[in-house]
Amino acid sequence: MLDRSIAEHRITREPPVLAERRRQGLATYETAAMPTAADEHWKYVDLDFTMETQSLPAQMGAKMAPPTGVSRVSATVVDGFVEIDPEHPGSVEIARFDEVARRNPELFSAVVASRSDDIFLAGNAAFAGDGLFIHVPRSTAVETPIVIDIQSVSAGTISFPHIAISLGENSEASIVLIFRSSEEELVVAPVVETTLGDAARLSMTSVQTWGRQTKGLGYQRVRLGRDSAMKMGEVGLGGALGRLDLSVDLDGDGSSYLLNGLSFGDGDQVLDYRMVLNHRGRNTSSDVLLKGAVEDQAESIFTGLLRIEEHATNTSAFENNRNLVLSAGAKAQSVPNLEILCDDVVCGHGSTVGPLEEEHLYYLASRGIGRERAERVLVKGFFDEVIDKLPSQSVAAPVRDEVERKFVAAQAAGRLG
Amino acid sequence: MNPALDVTDLRASVGDIEILKGLSLQVPFGEIHAIMGPNGSGKSTLCHVLAGKEAYTVSGDARLDGEELLGKPTDVRARMGLMQGFQYPVEIRGVKLVDFLKEAADEAGIDEDEAVRRIAESGDQFDMTRFLTRSVNQDLSGGEKKRSEIFQMAVLRPKVVILDEIDSGLDIDAVREVAGAVEAMRSPEVGIVLITHYSRILRYLSADRIHVMMEGRIIESGGPELAAQLEAGGYEAFRARLT
Ligand SMILES: Nc1ncnc2c1ncn2[C@@H]1O[C@H](COP(=O)(O)OP(=O)(O)O)[C@@H](O)[C@H]1O
Numbered sequence: 335m336l337d338r339s340i341a342e343h344r345i346t347r348e349p350p351v352l353a354e355r356r357r358q359g360l361a362t363y364e365t366a367a368m369p370t371a372a373d374e375h376w377k378y379v380d381l382d383f384t385m386e387t388q389s390l391p392a393q394m395g396a397k398m399a400p401p402t403g404v405s406r407v408s409a410t411v412v413d414g415f416v417e418i419d420p421e422h423p424g425s426v427e428i429a430r431f432d433e434v435a436r437r438n439p440e441l442f443s444a445v446v447a448s449r450s451d452d453i454f455l456a457g458n459a460a461f462a463g464d465g466l467f468i469h470v471p472r473s474t475a476v477e478t479p480i481v482i483d484i485q486s487v488s489a490g491t492i493s494f495p496h497i498a499i500s501l502g503e504n505s506e507a508s509i510v511l512i513f514r515s516s517e518e519e520l521v522v523a524p525v526v527e528t529t530l531g532d533a534a535r536l537s538m539t540s541v542q543t544w545g546r547q548t549k550g551l552g553y554q555r556v557r558l559g560r561d562s563a564m565k566m567g568e569v570g571l572g573g574a575l576g577r578l579d580l581s582v583d584l585d586g587d588g589s590s591y592l593l594n595g596l597s598f599g600d601g602d603q604v605l606d607y608r609m610v611l612n613h614r615g616r617n618t619s620s621d622v623l624l625k626g627a628v629e630d631q632a633e634s635i636f637t638g639l640l641r642i643e644e645h646a647t648n649t650s651a652f653e654n655n656r657n658l659v660l661s662a663g664a665k666a667q668s669v670p671n672l673e674i675l676c677d678d679v680v681c682g683h684g685s686t687v688g689p690l691e692e693e694h695l696y697y698l699a700s701r702g703i704g705r706e707r708a709e710r711v712l713v714k715g716f717f718d719e720v721i722d723k724l725p726s727q728s729v730a731a732p733v734r735d736e737v738e739r740k741f742v743a744a745q746a747a748g749r750l751g
Numbered sequence: 752m753n754p755a756l757d758v759t760d761l762r763a764s765v766g767d768i769e770i771l772k773g774l775s776l777q778v779p780f781g782e783i784h785a786i787m788g789p790n791g792s793g794k795s796t797l798c799h800v801l802a803g804k805e806a807y808t809v810s811g812d813a814r815l816d817g818e819e820l821l822g823k824p825t826d827v828r829a830r831m832g833l834m835q836g837f838q839y840p841v842e843i844r845g846v847k848l849v850d851f852l853k854e855a856a857d858e859a860g861i862d863e864d865e866a867v868r869r870i871a872e873s874g875d876q877f878d879m880t881r882f883l884t885r886s887v888n889q890d891l892s893g894g895e896k897k898r899s900e901i902f903q904m905a906v907l908r909p910k911v912v913i914l915d916e917i918d919s920g921l922d923i924d925a926v927r928e929v930a931g932a933v934e935a936m937r938s939p940e941v942g943i944v945l946i947t948h949y950s951r952i953l954r955y956l957s958a959d960r961i962h963v964m965m966e967g968r969i970i971e972s973g974g975p976e977l978a979a980q981l982e983a984g985g986y987e988a989f990r991a992r993l994t
């Protein structure tokens with residue numbers, strides 16, 4: 335049962351823009367329906383919980399051990415409650431939502447903008463804990479990566495972490511988002527909203543290694559200003575359900591978005607990627623490469639829409655989704671879509687779903703490489719193509735290790751083929 | 752001393768279609784032999800059958816340095832010392848050439864320091880150093896791919912090398928370059944089989960013997976003068992000898 339009084343109590347203490355947002359979220363939430371498989375957007379996903387079977391975390395649960403492979407963590411979010419490292423890089427402003435909403439309501443409203451009938455987004459607006467706001471002032475370059483560790487730990491809860499990222503005009507930063515959770519049964523619906531000002535440059539690497547009893551329903555909203563550039567790396571490895579609903583608006587002329595991502599599902603994991611790229615400005619470009627592997631009974635879904643609006647002249651947009659289906663019981667769906675309303679564009683999309691290629695295995699065999707090693711080399715190479723392009727290479731080694739661990743386990747258990 | 756490769760009465764068929772019809776061939780260590788034949792004569796099939804590609808019903812005998820090849824899986828034959836250079840080497844995205852070679856070397860029991868040394872040395876010799884950290888065969892020109900095949904063999908040092916139409920689809924400069932690389936691979940430890948459709952590559956290396964292949968058999972063997980005959984009269988002149 336989600337305790338409304340928690341939200342209502344927060345409304346009484348929060349600055350007006352935040353309180354109003356919460357009030358609206360609550361109103362929407364009360365009328366929103368839980369999605370079902372009949373809903374096209376939620377097809378293939380079985381949400382075997384209801385909001386009312388979960389509870390809201392009352393306080394920050396027990397923190398997990400520090401993450402491996404990253405430098406100093408600038409902020410930790412546990413069950414939606416925020417803890418900020420006072421020593422975080424000085425040139426960037428990192429604060430809780432209420433502080434930013436009080437000090438700079440215009441900035442807050444400009445970045446924390448998304449409204450939706452979606453029950454999890456509405457729930458997030460209504461029930462989010464602290465909210466974490468990251469602001470890089472104009473013409474500022476932050477040298478060290480800003481690492482945010484987003485944990486969900488308390489059994490039986492649904493938590494709503496909310497991260498807002500704002501890059502001022504001509505600023506530059508690199509952000510690493512780590513999503514983790516305990517082995518408890520829980521639900522987490524994090525929202526990350528990113529706004530890039532004109533000519534801003536952001537590298538963002540997101541690594542999801544949720545526990546195997548976690549149902550994760552992630553949302554990413556990106557808005558790109560004129561001549562801004564975002565490079566994104568996206569890694570999805572954990573969760574019973576790992577979903578990412580990603581929407582990128584290339585609003586500004588000359589803006590660009592680059593995404594390299596990977597996922598690896600094993601056991602009975604379901605990994606669901608929903609992506610919409612809206613090219614609205616002129617001279618914008620996007621390039622998306624998502625690679626996924628599934629083994630055992632795991633399932634992955636990719637639906638990606640490239641939408642080129644009427645006045646988006648000189649657009650370049652590419653979308654590729656490559657899937658390795660390693661076991662007979664595993665499944666991958668890939669549905670790339672184009673919606674082109676402008677004729678001055680260069681667009682391409684591709685998708686593949688299948689096992690390792692026999693022709694590749696034969697080539698390796700012809701050099702004396704036995705089947706087991708050949709499979710391992712090819713799967714490693716399949717993922718290295720994207721791991722090598724993750725904007726933050728500090729996470730590359732642990733990601734590579736986890737992918738290899740999953741693959742070797744499948745191989746050792748004789749589940750390949 | 753055993754020949755590097757000793758093939759006797761090799762037959763191979765796919766379903767009811769017999770493609771190799773009793774082929775015999777001997778290649779001593781230290782020599783380069785060219786097999787020339789028109790399209791469809793079974794040259795690529797010979798490569799595949801020797802390399803152990805599945806899909807063929809095979810009989811006869813094929814020995815590498817005295818050891819039977821037939822009936823063994825491809826990777827085992829390669830570790831015994833038989834390697835083929837492909838007519839169309841596949842591109843393998845994400846697998847870096849250097850890592851690929853280290854894995855192959857490790858599988859062959861070559862220790863890592865030695866592998867690194869050979870990769871550096873042969874990389875230099877075949878001008879492949881700048882491709883080492885790129886994906887295997889990806890975005891390489893036709894000539895570069897063929898050079899990469901030879902480079903890989905220089906590192907792994909097989910006893911028998913079979914190069915399938917290593918000269919096809921290359922411009923004349925690339926043919927000359929690849930011929931030089933083949934010649935550079937010659938050593939007393941290896942027997943080289945060069946399969947080709949055209950005689951032009953033979954101008955840039957010295958083949959010890961030429962074999963003419965037609966309809967699944969070697970129908971004539973001789974010295975370099977055979978290449979000249981072929982160039983003058985084409986394969987038609989040999990067709991009469993088929994019966
Ligand atoms: N898998 C196959 N199934 C049926 N016929 C085949 C197969 N592979 C090759 N052939 C036939 O065998 C003959 C020899 O082919 P190939 O070895 O590719 O010749 P070459 O390399 O000399 O041009 C051709 O007639 C070809 O069509």
Ligand SMILES: [Mg+2]
Binds near residue numbers: 794796838916
């Ligand atoms: Mg051929």
